[in-house]
Amino acid sequence: MGSVEHTGPRRRRVRWTVVLEQELRDLWIGGRGLLLTFLFSVLIGVIAYIASTNKTLNFLEQRESVNLTLQVVITVGGLLTLLVAADTISGERERDTLETLLLTPISRRDIAVAKFVAALSLWLVAFVVAVPYIWFLGRGVGIVGDALVTGFVVGTFLSVFLAALGVIVSLFAASNRVSLSLSLFGLLALFAPTQLPSGAQRGWAGDLFLRVNPITAGSHYVGKIVVDGFAWTQDVLWLASPVMGAVVLAAAVPVLGARFMRLRGGVSE
Amino acid sequence: MNERASKWVAFVLLVAALVPACGAYGAGGTTPIVVTVDRAEIPTQLGGRFAFQSTITNRGTTASDGLIAHLNVLSLRDGVYVDPEDWSSQRTRFLDAIPAGGSTTITWDMQAVNAGSFGVYVAVVPRLPAVRPPTTGLAVHIAVAERRTLNPGGILPLVLTVPTLLALLTLGLGFRRRTIA
Numbered sequence: 001m002g003s004v005e006h007t008g009p010r011r012r013r014v015r016w017t018v019v020l021e022q023e024l025r026d027l028w029i030g031g032r033g034l035l036l037t038f039l040f041s042v043l044i045g046v047i048a049y050i051a052s053t054n055k056t057l058n059f060l061e062q063r064e065s066v067n068l069t070l071q072v073v074i075t076v077g078g079l080l081t082l083l084v085a086a087d088t089i090s091g092e093r094e095r096d097t098l099e100t101l102l103l104t105p106i107s108r109r110d111i112a113v114a115k116f117v118a119a120l121s122l123w124l125v126a127f128v129v130a131v132p133y134i135w136f137l138g139r140g141v142g143i144v145g146d147a148l149v150t151g152f153v154v155g156t157f158l159s160v161f162l163a164a165l166g167v168i169v170s171l172f173a174a175s176n177r178v179s180l181s182l183s184l185f186g187l188l189a190l191f192a193p194t195q196l197p198s199g200a201q202r203g204w205a206g207d208l209f210l211r212v213n214p215i216t217a218g219s220h221y222v223g224k225i226v227v228d229g230f231a232w233t234q235d236v237l238w239l240a241s242p243v244m245g246a247v248v249l250a251a252a253v254p255v256l257g258a259r260f261m262r263l264r265g266g267v268s269e
Numbered sequence: 270m271n272e273r274a275s276k277w278v279a280f281v282l283l284v285a286a287l288v289p290a291c292g293a294y295g296a297g298g299t300t301p302i303v304v305t306v307d308r309a310e311i312p313t314q315l316g317g318r319f320a321f322q323s324t325i326t327n328r329g330t331t332a333s334d335g336l337i338a339h340l341n342v343l344s345l346r347d348g349v350y351v352d353p354e355d356w357s358s359q360r361t362r363f364l365d366a367i368p369a370g371g372s373t374t375i376t377w378d379m380q381a382v383n384a385g386s387f388g389v390y391v392a393v394v395p396r397l398p399a400v401r402p403p404t405t406g407l408a409v410h411i412a413v414a415e416r417r418t419l420n421p422g423g424i425l426p427l428v429l430t431v432p433t434l435l436a437l438l439t440l441g442l443g444f445r446r447r448t449i450a
Contacts (some may be wrong), residue, residue, distance in 0.1 A: 031442055038435040045428035052424040059316040059382040060355045129435070132427055140416075141316055228358070 016110045023118030027084065033122055036080050041129050047072055048133040059141060060227070066138040066147050067226040071219055073134070074155040077126035078215075079187060081159045085119035085166025086183035089261060090176040099263055112257020116167045116250070123159035127152055143226055150225045154218040157242040161214050162187065164249030171260050190215040211238060214245040301329025302336065302367075304391055304406030311409060315384045315416040321409055323391040325364065326372040334366040335396035340377050345386040345410070355382045356389075364393075384415040 027033040051065035089112075092098035101111060131148065138144040166183050173179030193209060193216045200206055210216040221238040224230040307322040327333040340360040342353040353360060357379045367373055379389070388408040395401055 029442060029446075031439060031446070034435060034439040034442060038432055038439055041432045041435050045432055049424050049428045060380070061382075129431060132431060136424055136427055 015106045016114055019106060019111055019114035020117055023114055024121060027118055027121065033084075033125065036084075036122065037125055037129055040076055040080060040126050043076060044069065044073060044130055044133050048137055052137060062137070062141045063143060063227045063229075066134060066141070066143055067223050069130075069133060069137055070147055070151045070222060070226060073127065073130040074151060074158060074218070074222070075191070077123045077130075077155055078158050078162045080126060081119050081123045082162040082166045082183050082187055083180065084122050085116065085163040086170050086173075086179045087176060088115040088119065088167055089170040090173045090179040091170070093263065094176045102261070102263065107258065108261040109254040109258035112167060112171070112261060113254050116163055116253045119163040119166065120159060123155065123163075127155060143229075147226050150222050154222050154239070154242060157239070157246045158214060158218050160246035160250050161242065164246070164253050167253050168249065168256055171256055194219055212241050214242040218242040301327055302333060302393055302401075302404045303328055304338075304393055304404055306391065306406050306409050308409060309407065310412065312412045312414070313381050314414040315381055317413070318378070318380045319411075320376055320378045321389070322374050322376050323406060324372050324374045325367065325391075325393055327367040327369055330369050332366050332368045332371075336364040336367070337394050337396060338362045338364055338375055339392050339394060340379075340389065341392060342379075342387055342389050342411075344383070345388050349383055349385050351383060351387065356380060379411075381411065381413040384413045387411040387413065 047069055051069060089098065092101060102108070130151075134147050134151065135144050138147045165186060166179075169183050169186070170176075170179045173182060190213055193213055196206070201210055210220060217238045217240070221235060221242075224235050224238075225232070303326045305324050305326070307324070311319050311321060313319050323338065325336065325338060338361070340353070340357055342351055342356045344351050357377060359378070362375055364373055364375075375391070377389075377391070381387075387410075389411055390405050390408040392403045392405045394403045
């Protein structure tokens with residue numbers, strides 16, 4: 001009796017890791033992850049080069065350069081995670097491999113979780129690639145540690161949020177093209193408020209708008225730590241929406257995955 | 270004599286005309302507000318944070334209300350662009366009423382964002398500028414030592430190495446996949 005109770009969880013863990021291992025192999029050994037990381041490193045390198053070769057930058061502008069590079073790392077890292085996540089279920093459908101996967105003795109919840117975690121690996125690798133650039137730009141102004149820790153924490157929350165969003169959209173999208181388009185549109189819509197003029201960001205409405213959007217709130221928090229030298233606890237409430245967004249959507253992935261992962265996409269079914 | 274008398278009359282009239290004018294200037298033009306700073310010079314290095322205090326004293330006989338203290342920064346050498354906003358995030362303070370003979374002290378937190386020689390001074394301006402001219406105290410000399418914070422040449426090996434390694438890894442894996450296939 002006792003042995004039966006033990007085999008359940010153990011078997012589930014094995015299955016979950018088996019799917020994750022397969023997903024990671026597809027992403028990294030298959031070359032897609034490495035190609036995206038290569039392009040990401042070129043982009044960050046160009047930004048870091050432009051920022052560091054400008055000799056007229058003053059002390060504060062150097063902090064702003066670190067902030068700019070970090071914001072690009074978080075943004076593009078999140079974008080890559082979202083793109084991979086948005087391809088997970090809808091991509092399998094279009095490649096006619098989802099049926100095989102659904103026929104295996106693995107719960108749909110485990111499949112969804114494994115794909116979600118595999119997509120997150122892209123953010124982790126992107127961040128590791130960005131570390132030398134942040135170190136180079138930030139060492140002179142003494143903010144390497146703060147920049148790296150803040151970037152990792154905020155970037156991880158946002159990547160979890162975006163990866164979960166991508167998996168959920170992919171779950172319901174009628175086609176892979178729809179899934180990618182909707183995910184990109186959602187990301188652009190979330191990023192759009194960062195371009196608002198500073199005047200529009202003032203007042204309670206503007207403040208609330210920036211706080212409830214995980215992207216703008218995370219960006220604000222990183223900027224305050226890196227540029228203005230704020231303490232971690234100062235303005236920490238700005239992390240509320242990135243944390244909430246990450247927790248709620250990450251919790252929704254296994255629930256929705258178990259309920260709605262089907263051979264055919266679309267919300268009408 | 271008549272000519273001498275007329276000169277005296279002219280002189281007396283001139284003085285009589287000037288006295289009220291001087292009185293008017295003394296009432297509105299001279300200021301009972303005095304601005305002092307707690308130090309004359311602050312040596313620091315690029316990126317260093319520092320603070321100084323300015324004391325605004327009301328030496329008049331009535332309370333002084335509606336004053337604004339404003340911090341300003343300028344380079345004492347030609348060719349250095351200074352953005353005071355970068356040096357201090359809070360450069361304007363609206364002061365409470367200062368009673369006659371009383372004073373108020375403000376602490377100004379700053380950060381040196383340029384290397385060189387700079388002057389920092391506090392100006393006190395009435396909310397109704399027509400009442401009296403701004404009052405300034407002595408400028409504090411800020412000597413900011415150069416500190417090399419960025420080595421532009423050093424980034425190039427990094428910018429080239431990381432993508433090259435990733436490209437080689439991508440190509441190597443692609444080659445391996447084709448060989449196995």
